[in-house]
Amino acid sequence: MIDDDAKTLVIARLETLNQDSKILLMGEKGPTTVKDMIDEVRKESPLGKKIVELQLSYIKTLASGAIDL
Amino acid sequence: MKKLILITRPSYDTPTHYLHFISGELKKEIEFVGEVSVIDLETNKATRKEFEKALDKANPRLVLFHGHGSYDSISGQNGEILLDKRNVKKLKSRIIYAVVCDSASELGETAIRSGEAEAYVGYDSRFVIVIDPERSTTPMNDKNFKPFKDTHKKLILSLISGINLEVSVERTKKHIRELIREYGVRGIKDKYGDAPLIRFALYWNLMSLKVHGNGNAVF
Numbered sequence: 001m002i003d004d005d006a007k008t009l010v011i012a013r014l015e016t017l018n019q020d021s022k023i024l025l026m027g028e029k030g031p032t033t034v035k036d037m038i039d040e041v042r043k044e045s046p047l048g049k050k051i052v053e054l055q056l057s058y059i060k061t062l063a064s065g066a067i068d069l
Numbered sequence: 070m071k072k073l074i075l076i077t078r079p080s081y082d083t084p085t086h087y088l089h090f091i092s093g094e095l096k097k098e099i100e101f102v103g104e105v106s107v108i109d110l111e112t113n114k115a116t117r118k119e120f121e122k123a124l125d126k127a128n129p130r131l132v133l134f135h136g137h138g139s140y141d142s143i144s145g146q147n148g149e150i151l152l153d154k155r156n157v158k159k160l161k162s163r164i165i166y167a168v169v170c171d172s173a174s175e176l177g178e179t180a181i182r183s184g185e186a187e188a189y190v191g192y193d194s195r196f197v198i199v200i201d202p203e204r205s206t207t208p209m210n211d212k213n214f215k216p217f218k219d220t221h222k223k224l225i226l227s228l229i230s231g232i233n234l235e236v237s238v239e240r241t242k243k244h245i246r247e248l249i250r251e252y253g254v255r256g257i258k259d260k261y262g263d264a265p266l267i268r269f270a271l272y273w274n275l276m277s278l279k280v281h282g283n284g285n286a287v288f
Contacts, residue, residue, distance in 0.1 A: 016265070017262070017265055017266050018261055018262045018263060018266070020202055020261075021199065021202065021261060021262070021263050021266050022199070022200050022202050023197055023198065023199050023200070023266065023270055024083060024084045024087060024197070024198040024199075024200055025084070025170065025195040025196075025197055026084050026088075026136070026137055026138065026168075026169055026170035026192075026195055026196040026197075027084075027137055027138070027139070027170040027171065027195055028084065029082045029083070029084070030082065030083050030084075031083055031200060034266065047195075050194055050195070054194075054269075054272065054273050054276060055269070057272075057276065058269060058272045061272070067246055067249050067250060067253075067272075
C-alpha cells in the first residue's frame with residue numbers, strides 16, 4: 001500500500017508533465033503515456049509503486065543538491 | 070586474434086525496435102574501429118538455439134543482451150527465452166551487459182553464483198526510454214531518444230576500450246547525472262515539453278543499473 005501523501009505528491013508532479021508524452025518500458029509491448037503512469041500510481045500496481053518510490057527518491061536527490069535543478 | 074562480442078537484438082515491437090536500432094548503431098561503430106569482432110544475433114537469429122551455438126562455438130568474452138526480460142529470464146525474437154537458469158552455466162567466465170528490464174535483481178545473481186559468469190551488469194527494474202510521440206517508428210530521427218542512446222553507448226565503448234567494469238559503470242553513471250543536469254539547466258530544444266520526463270527516466274535508469282560479480286573485470 002502506498003502512503004496517501006506520497007501518492008498525492010507524485011500524481012501532482014506527474015500532472016505537471018505533458019500527459020501525452022511517451023516512455024518505453026522494457027517488458028511492455030507498446031509505449032506508456034504519462035496519463036498511463038498516473039493510472040498505475042492510482043491503482044497502486046507494482047509499476048505504480050515503483051514510480052512512487054523513484055519519484056520520491058528523485059525529489060530527495062534534487063532537494064539535497066546531489067543533482068542540480 | 071580479435072576479441073569477440075555477442076549481441077542479441079530482437080525486433081518485434083516498439084521497445085525492441087528501438088533497442089535493435091541502438092545496438093545496430095553500436096555494432097557499426099565497433100566494426101568501424103575494427104579491433105573487435107561482433108557476432109550479431111539480430112531479429113530471427115535471436116533464438117535460444119543460435120544463442121547457445123554462438124556461445125559454444127565462438128566463445129565470446131562479452132555478451133550484450135537487448136530486449137525484454139524478467140527477474141529470471143531474457144528473451145529474444147518474439148519473446149523466445151534465450152537465457153534462464155537452465156542454460157546460465159553457458160555464461161561461465163564471461164562479462165554480461167543486459168539492456169533488458171528486471172534481470173539484475175535475480176538472474177544477475179544466478180549468473181554469478183550458478184553460472185560462474187565473471188560479471189553481470191543490468192537493471193533491477195524496468196529499463197526506460199522517453200520517445201518523441203511523433204516518431205515512435207523512426208528512432209533514427211527521435212531527439213528524445215538521444216540521451217538514452219548515448220548512455221548505452223558510453224558503457225559499452227568504455228568497456229571495449231579496456232577500462233574495467235566498475236569504472237565503466239561509474240563513468241556511465243556520471244554521464245547520466247550530467248545529462249539530468251543538462252536537461253534541467255540548459256536551453257535544450259524541447260518541442261513537446263518532454264525534458265522533465267527525460268530527466269526522471271534517466272534517473273530511473275541510473276538507480277536501476279547494478280553490477281554483480283567482479284567489478285575489476287576487463288574485456
